[in-house]
Amino acid sequence: MGITQRKEREKEEMRQRILDAALHLFREKGYEGVSIRNIAEAIEYSPGTIYLYYKDKSEIFYALQYEAAALKRDHLLSAALLENPWERLQAIGRQYIDFGLKHPDLYDLLFIIRSPMESIENQDCWILGQATHAFFVETVQACIDHRYFKSTDADTIAFTLWCHAHGLVSMFVRERIRMYPEERREQLARDSFEMIIKMAATL
Amino acid sequence: MGITQRKEREKEEMRQRILDAALHLFREKGYEGVSIRNIAEAIEYSPGTIYLYYKDKSEIFYALQYEAAALKRDHLLSAALLENPWERLQAIGRQYIDFGLKHPDLYDLLFIIRSPMESIENQDCWILGQATHAFFVETVQACIDHRYFKSTDADTIAFTLWCHAHGLVSMFVRERIRMYPEERREQLARDSFEMIIKMAATL
DNA sequence: AAATGTAATGAACAGTGTTTAATAACGCAA
DNA sequence: TTGCGTTATTAAACACTGTTCATTACATTT
Numbered sequence: 149m150g151i152t153q154r155k156e157r158e159k160e161e162m163r164q165r166i167l168d169a170a171l172h173l174f175r176e177k178g179y180e181g182v183s184i185r186n187i188a189e190a191i192e193y194s195p196g197t198i199y200l201y202y203k204d205k206s207e208i209f210y211a212l213q214y215e216a217a218a219l220k221r222d223h224l225l226s227a228a229l230l231e232n233p234w235e236r237l238q239a240i241g242r243q244y245i246d247f248g249l250k251h252p253d254l255y256d257l258l259f260i261i262r263s264p265m266e267s268i269e270n271q272d273c274w275i276l277g278q279a280t281h282a283f284f285v286e287t288v289q290a291c292i293d294h295r296y297f298k299s300t301d302a303d304t305i306a307f308t309l310w311c312h313a314h315g316l317v318s319m320f321v322r323e324r325i326r327m328y329p330e331e332r333r334e335q336l337a338r339d340s341f342e343m344i345i346k347m348a349a350t351l
Numbered sequence: 352m353g354i355t356q357r358k359e360r361e362k363e364e365m366r367q368r369i370l371d372a373a374l375h376l377f378r379e380k381g382y383e384g385v386s387i388r389n390i391a392e393a394i395e396y397s398p399g400t401i402y403l404y405y406k407d408k409s410e411i412f413y414a415l416q417y418e419a420a421a422l423k424r425d426h427l428l429s430a431a432l433l434e435n436p437w438e439r440l441q442a443i444g445r446q447y448i449d450f451g452l453k454h455p456d457l458y459d460l461l462f463i464i465r466s467p468m469e470s471i472e473n474q475d476c477w478i479l480g481q482a483t484h485a486f487f488v489e490t491v492q493a494c495i496d497h498r499y500f501k502s503t504d505a506d507t508i509a510f511t512l513w514c515h516a517h518g519l520v521s522m523f524v525r526e527r528i529r530m531y532p533e534e535r536r537e538q539l540a541r542d543s544f545e546m547i548i549k550m551a552a553t554l
Numbered sequence: 555a556a557a558t559g560t561a562a563t564g565a566a567c568a569g570t571g572t573t574t575a576a577t578a579a580c581g582c583a584a
Numbered sequence: 585t586t587g588c589g590t591t592a593t594t595a596a597a598c599a600c601t602g603t604t605c606a607t608t609a610c611a612t613t614t
Contacts, residue, residue: 155560180383183600183601183602184601184602184603185600185601185602193562193563194562194563194564195563195564195602195603196562196563196564196565196603196604196605197561197562197563199602199603199604200561200562204602204603205602205603259525259527260463260521260525274529278530281530299546301542303531303539304539304542304543304546305546307531307539307542307543308515308543308546308547308550310518310522311514311515311516311518311519311522311543311547312511312514312515312518313514313518314518314521314522314527315513315514315515315516315517315518315519315521316514316518318463318517318518318521319513319514319517322462322463324462324517326477327480327481327484328506328510336506336507336510339504339507339510340507340510340511340514343502343507343508343511343554344511344514347511347550347551347553347554348550350550350553351546351550358591386569386570386571387570387571387572388569388570388571396593396594397593397594397595398571398572398594398595399572399573399574399593399594399595400592400593400594402571402572402573403591403592403593407571407572408571408572
């Protein structure tokens, strides 16, 4: 009875081959810049074949988005190990920015790109994102409980810190930091992160 | 010899008519969602006519981007009137966020959208943006000079504050705040702005 | 070896941005 | 008013897009 298993495996391999080619192309030309024919050509199949594995172009995007969300969750887990909530919070921030600068296309995929029919479609991805966000807010709450902050509004604190991190990464990802010379940007990001941490410590 | 003048005026009117229709459509369906044929239909002309006034689709986008930058500069001028640098800085921030939340599509146009050939193309727009950013950094420097901050790194302070504002607006514009209920979002934005101001005061 | 079921194809459809040859509209001198 | 020269407008064409579907090719089963 190994045949159906092999078929299943081959199908999965094909799906992954499409995903790999798509990610590679999306990184180069962006979502709109890549056609189904491009992807088909990259894997040396005809355009129609793609539709046997993904029902349309956006489903390929969503599959990639889910992979990105899972990778991001894995990154986060390293920070989750720290017992002390204040150190954990700093680690989360560092990890968030690290992920964004290291995988700008995946970050774009997750947090910026206005994908086709920006809705609840890819629910798996959405649930993943919600869970990591909840973990973030809980850590802020833990900091409050342990008297690291005087302020007690966990939501606002979390949101404010997130604004900074998301803004920082976004500007890198969408290249809106042309006013700062190339060679200073990375240092600027580090300095700004340290600054927001110091600022947060006064909350 | 008023004929050439009238021709000139009519040409300008046509350009503006195209821009108005394009902005209206872009707001509804986004840059990629709008076709030249859609714009042509909206102004009741044939598709080819558009190309007599703008050399391609991206030029229409750039023209709109410039209009948005000019509007944003005008918004900023109200803040520029304040003498006290610390109050001026707060006003700039408030104005920045106000503009973003009031004109999400224009903000998108200016700071987020990955436009066709994201380069130095629309230099007018870029110069405008550079000027307003310089004004922002100068205000931070003025705050330092007047001992509102202990820290003396104007660039990092400015960048950090900008990260927060840009991140906040971005999340609204690209709707990445679905984890917060609709009715709380505006208040959250206000609270977060106040929080970052209080944090900045400790720098 | 023949029959069956599935995977792959390539043509077709309706859309896209853009170019261009043909046409219509206009201003102006005779 | 007529005819000429510009200029504005258009419809058609080209090469592309996402997507569907009847047909073909092939691996598996009988």
